[in-house]
Amino acid sequence: MLYPELFRTLESARWNMAEDIPWSDFDPALLTDEQAVTIKMNAITEWSALPATEMFLRDNSTDSDFAAFMSIWFYEEQKHSLVLMEYLRRFRPELQPTEAELDAVRFEFDPAPPLETLMLHFCGEVRLTQWYRRAAEWHTEPVIKNIYDHISRDEARHGGAYLKYMKRAIERSGDEARRAFAKLGVLMANSSRSARPLHPTNLHVAQQFFPRDTVQSRVPDPDWLEHWLDTQIDFDRDCEARVVGGILRNLSSLFGQKFDTVSELNRYRKSLA
Template sequence: MTTPHGLDQARDLDAEPLHSYDVFPAYQSASWELSDIPWDDFRPDLVRPEYVAFAMGAVMGESNSIAAQHGFLNEFVDDYDFSAFVCLWGYQELQHHLAFKKWLRLAGTDVGYEQINAMRAPYPPGTTPSATLATNIISEIATNHMYKCVSRVAEEPVIAKIMRRASGDEARHAREFIHYTARRLVGFPHELASVLETFYIYLADPNGRYQHPVSRFKSDLPELEGHVTIDEVFRYFGEVDDGSEWDRVTARLFATLAELTGRPITRLRDIRRALADVPATPGAAS
């Protein structure tokens, strides 16, 4: 089940239009506070350089929620419900940023404001609003599995706890981005090609393995030259994963496309076949 209501509700034009009304109490029941993290259990003797680099990369990656909210609210200016969800999503992403930042301070280091502020600029819109949503489905699913995988090997208990909390949030975020993509495609079915293209580009790129979409947009910012970025988070993910967790990521992405399209999609060739059967997105680059 993709959401508490499945995708039937997303595609039902007569269903409750304010899906965020249902998301809000669900998120409240699953939410956590910074005070829920056992900060007193922090073990400085178990802090390793790779954990510090990971936390710095997580701070940088999660700080993108501000830029993403800006972009979402502008691109979906005619969609109050999705905008309301974005506000709920952004709060939780900011909490991840602050939790990792607090852990860094316990470890005796921090991320400079100049680097965080460099992430503030909004992203360019996707080829279609549905493509923007698809990019975020990929981001949330990859990050959910990344935190889950790395939390299993992190020996310092506090950072492991933060990762587990964040992982659960990312899984819930992915479900709702899938919901809103399915709903968007009901009104704009011609945007399906852009969703398939977005998934295909990510899954087919050999350099995309253990890479977050954020790094493709903001990896070359001059303020970040020589500084740890979100790439460090996924580099460590690739180092500790035996391949099985990444296999789960790709399986979930293929399953999500199958759910969104109603087609059996389990491999790249299935995406190519689906693309051949759907009209190209009007105005998309050829």
């Protein structure tokens, strides 16, 4: 089982919201209204770990090891939402998300192939690591900079944990797992062809709710993510290249093949068909 070791590893790196966040360093002059609104939107988005966990448990009902790992992932992801809400409670209470706003991003996702979902969320963690690093750089207020740094490091560790389950899947399922991971890798790394940010919260996941079947379509401002990335934190081509590079490097290691470009990964995907 992977869960016991992952528990020990992630437990040793876990930060304490009361002791490790420098709340007393808050400087009100360095927090703009614009920045505060983005904190609210990220707090609501992080709350969507709840329906994602429900999906994982449902679709991996025969995998007790992975289901146990969800107890760690869910706890830490919900803490991300909580620490952002705590920041707003202390310093911008009028922007705290309402319970109705949080409830809006909890809806049932359609069943999906577990291997593809695993790869999708691995890529999501790689992307979130970079998004939150940029957020920490963009913000000017020291406490929220510190919070985003903590969250970014968590997302990187989560990506590493998902990668361990991907390695286990290849050991158990061979080319079936390779095909699923290569397919989603091409999709998630091919950002230049996408009209929207490629992340699990921005993908359609529940046909019955279309077009409000993405997490981002259910936050108070459905257009905020693109504005946050393009105009506010300035997630530019160099930033995106780090995401794509992270996906390609990890798949290179996973498959024992070297992929410098998405095209090379796509050729490998076709060779598995």
